[in-house]
Amino acid sequence: MEFRALKQTELHMWSNLCNMVFNKNSENDPHSFLQLYENDPWKDQNNILVAVESGKIVSTVQIYCRFTMLGTQEIKTGFIGGVCTNPDYTGQGLASKLLNHAVDLMRQNEFHISMLTSGIGSFYERLGWQNVQWHWKTMSFAIDNTPCEDFTVRPIRMEDIDSIRFIHSEHSKNFNGPIVRNNDDYWKQKIQIENKTCWVAVDTSGEIIAYLWLYAREEDNYICIIEYGQSAFTRGGM
Structure with missing residues (x-):
């Protein structure tokens, strides 16, 4: 098994894996992941990490490089996304290895913080991320068609x-x-x-x-x- 950054010639293969895992039960555009990548003004294929066996991408993790506001400062932030593994290769710790590689890469490139959202927080906590509470507010409302003068x-x-x-x-x-x-x-x-x-x-x-x-x-x-x-x-x- 080879662990490395994605090559330019592998973009379609990578997109197909993401689509197979995330969109398998939907009617989303099969090229949606590739489209999102191409339209990302901060894209860098070196921030897409993959596990490859016999020329086939079987697992991947992506780092989205952004700057975010913290207080009044702009800090370099690595958002983790697109974490997925081919169902035939799950249970081998491939995603964990890629995430550890991602952490090393972010440290080398002087990211100040890394963030992600997930429904399986315990998995990421084992790898060093900390759980942060999100605050949501839900409410019922009625449509108000009263004209507003302002x-x-x-x-x-x-x-x-x-x-x-x-x-x-x-x-x-x-x-x-x-x-x-x-x-x-x-x-x-x-x-x-x-x-x-x-x-x-x-x-x-x-x-x-x-x-x-x-x-x-x-x-x-x-x-x-x-x-x-x-x-x-x-x-x-x-």
Whole structure:
């Protein structure tokens, strides 16, 4: 078994493995992982680690290099994702070996912190990650169609991106963890691939004063707020 970084010629093989493991019961685009990689402005194939046997990729781990806000500082962060193994090769500790390799690689490249989300936290705790509590709020609501005189709400347009980018930059400084999105390509490319439904609030002068990204599931009227931001001038008034 060979453990190393992915080669350029293996991108499709890697994408096929991820799709087989994560999308086996869905109708998602079979090339979705490759598309996400290609549209990542921070992509680096050296951050995709693989276990290879007889020329076949059987396990993989990906490091997403980002900068995140912590206090008022921007810190280099390695997000772990795409951890998967071919079902025929599970139980051999391949993912664990790749994750340990990923930790060594992040240390060599002077990452300050590593983060991930998972439903099997105990597995990652054994490898050195620490569990951090997430806080969620759920609520029931009714649709309010009362007209508002101060602002209107409409779907996002591509010409809104610069305004949203500015609001995100200012709003995210108040929290720990937001990704620093100072890359032009992110806003031009990646956001168009990753976004769900997005709405903006526009004041009477036509200025965008807030935005909201959400995921809506019509079959059970479920809505999840993915991200939001509002202008400093509107805080407390919306």
